[in-house]
Amino acid sequence: MPVYTCTAAQGSLTSDLKARLAAEITRIHADINHVPPAYVNVVFSDLPADSVFAGGRPATPLILTGWVRRGHPQEEATRLALELSSATARISGVDESRIMVVLQDSPARSAVEGGHVLPEPGEEREWLRRTEA
Amino acid sequence: MPVYTCTAAQGSLTSDLKARLAAEITRIHADINHVPPAYVNVVFSDLPADSVFAGGRPATPLILTGWVRRGHPQEEATRLALELSSATARISGVDESRIMVVLQDSPARSAVEGGHVLPEPGEEREWLRRTEA
Amino acid sequence: MPVYTCTAAQGSLTSDLKARLAAEITRIHADINHVPPAYVNVVFSDLPADSVFAGGRPATPLILTGWVRRGHPQEEATRLALELSSATARISGVDESRIMVVLQDSPARSAVEGGHVLPEPGEEREWLRRTEA
Numbered sequence: 001m002p003v004y005t006c007t008a009a010q011g012s013l014t015s016d017l018k019a020r021l022a023a024e025i026t027r028i029h030a031d032i033n034h035v036p037p038a039y040v041n042v043v044f045s046d047l048p049a050d051s052v053f054a055g056g057r058p059a060t061p062l063i064l065t066g067w068v069r070r071g072h073p074q075e076e077a078t079r080l081a082l083e084l085s086s087a088t089a090r091i092s093g094v095d096e097s098r099i100m101v102v103l104q105d106s107p108a109r110s111a112v113e114g115g116h117v118l119p120e121p122g123e124e125r126e127w128l129r130r131t132e133a
Numbered sequence: 134m135p136v137y138t139c140t141a142a143q144g145s146l147t148s149d150l151k152a153r154l155a156a157e158i159t160r161i162h163a164d165i166n167h168v169p170p171a172y173v174n175v176v177f178s179d180l181p182a183d184s185v186f187a188g189g190r191p192a193t194p195l196i197l198t199g200w201v202r203r204g205h206p207q208e209e210a211t212r213l214a215l216e217l218s219s220a221t222a223r224i225s226g227v228d229e230s231r232i233m234v235v236l237q238d239s240p241a242r243s244a245v246e247g248g249h250v251l252p253e254p255g256e257e258r259e260w261l262r263r264t265e266a
Numbered sequence: 267m268p269v270y271t272c273t274a275a276q277g278s279l280t281s282d283l284k285a286r287l288a289a290e291i292t293r294i295h296a297d298i299n300h301v302p303p304a305y306v307n308v309v310f311s312d313l314p315a316d317s318v319f320a321g322g323r324p325a326t327p328l329i330l331t332g333w334v335r336r337g338h339p340q341e342e343a344t345r346l347a348l349e350l351s352s353a354t355a356r357i358s359g360v361d362e363s364r365i366m367v368v369l370q371d372s373p374a375r376s377a378v379e380g381g382h383v384l385p386e387p388g389e390e391r392e393w394l395r396r397t398e399a
Contacts, residue, residue, distance in 0.1 A: 003196055003235060005140075007271075007309055015183040019191070026189035037188050041196060041233060043140055044184035050281040051310035055303050056292035058285070063269055063307060065333070067198070067235055077376045078383055085378040096381040100307060102269060102333055103376040110210045110236040112218040115229040117211055136329055136368060138273075148316040152324070159322035170321050174329060174366060176273055177317035200331070200368055243343045243369040245351040248362040250344055 001035050001111070001118055004042045004066040006088075009052045012062060017092055018044050024087045025064075032080045033072060034124055039113065054098075063100045064088055070105040071121040077103050134172045134244070134251055135162055137199040139221075143179040145193060150225055151177050157220045158197075165213045166205060167257055172246065187231075196233045197221055203238040204254040210236050267305045267377070267384055268295055270332040272354075276312040278326060283358055284310050290353045291330075298346045299338060300390055305379065320364075329366045330354055336371040337387040343369050 004025050006013075013021070022042040030037045054061050064084060068077070081101045089096035108118040119127035137158050139146075146154070159173040187194050197217060201210070214234045222229035241251040252260035270291055272279075279287070288308040296303040320327050330350060334343070347367045355362035374384040385393035 003198065003233065018183060022186035023189040026186070040188060041194055042186040043180055043196070045178070045180065045311070046184070047309055047311065050284060051312070053288035053292070053308040055306060056289040061307050063309070065269065067237065074373060074375055077373070081376055081378040082383065085381055099380070100269065101378045102372065104237060104333065104370060104372045106235065106237045107207060107210070109207055110214055112214040112234045114232070115218055117215065136331065136366065151316060155319035156322040159319070173321060174327055175319040176313055176329070178311070178313065179317070200370065237370060239368065239370045240340060240343070242340055243347055245347040245367045247365070248351055250348065
């Protein structure tokens with residue numbers, strides 16, 4: 001259901017680190033937002049060094065943006081962002097000062113996965129029963 | 134006015150399939166959201182196989198995210214997402230179980246195209262008359 | 267705090283133009299949204315010519331999308347989008363008719379930078395005092 005995109009300068013993350021990050025982002029999201037891990041999508045966008053800036057100068061931030069269904073309690077979104085930030089720092093070795101996590105949302109009914117309109121937060125179980133039947 | 138980004142592992146889509154998908158996404162959006170086709174933007178982001186995950190494991194989802202102006206009726210956004218999902222499956226040959234479509238929005242007045250602030254949904258005709266004069 | 271992504275067909279922007287655009291986007295955002303320039307992130311995504319479409323046909327739009335914290339007055343978001351559009355045209359040499367700027371937002375409390383939940387608009391100064399202590 002969610003889609004995470006991790007953007008960084010080329011060379012910031014090896015293939016192995018991407019795999020470990022994807023696994024941990026998936027675990028954290030599934031745990032906090034009550035989604036089966038199989039429904040968590042994570043992609044990595046590596047950009048050339050001349051294409052990444054902070055403060056108007058070349059830099060090496062690691063930017064993790066996620067789309068989630070609207071309607072989760074705000075305190076859970078905050079906790080999700082905080083846990084994603086610290087996990088990303090821990091696994092990638094990138095100092096947390098250079099890590100940015102942003103969660104965006106839109107209505108579950110504006111998203112379709114596997115041909116099915118997504119369920120509202122809290123209605124995952126019934127949705128899974130119906131769509132995986 | 135809208136911006137669609139189709140993200141997939143490299144090799145998922147040939148140049149020909151991208152062109153056909155862009156044409157069909159444009160047709161569907163123009164039809165449902167009452168926008169002239171010329172104002173529909175579609176881009177494709179091909180990522181290396183080691184950069185695309187679902188369920189915390191390497192995978193080959195096809196993720197179509199779209200930005201649209203806020204204020205369209207929810208049932209139309211849902212219909213748009215459903216039609217984009219089935220059209221993407223049909224054209225790409227990717228099984229719909231691996232396709233995800235997400236529509237996000239923000240106020241039309243937070244977007245500028247061709248130097249002009251975008252019109253609210255329903256005010257496209259007057260906007261076009263004014264900006265294309 | 268904000269994250270800007272500038273997407274264009276490969277070859278649209280030289281390294282030098284990217285650097286100048288990043289500097290100007292940073293300056294404009296810092297000025298209008300009261301954020302220290304160091305906290306403005308800008309990345310560029312260059313896509314192959316066969317991956318960029320407008321009106322369902324290959325094209326060369328320049329698409330600048332930005333994520334900002336929710337809660338800035340709408341008139342400031344509109345002014346920000348307009349200034350970003352004209353600055354991008356001026357610096358890149360791309361005709362403004364082919365430039366699209368979209369600002370999206372979500373709650374500041376859904377974003378974490380440097381390990382700290384972002385401040386609401388208007389509370390930047392106190393946040394900086396606390397986090398940079």
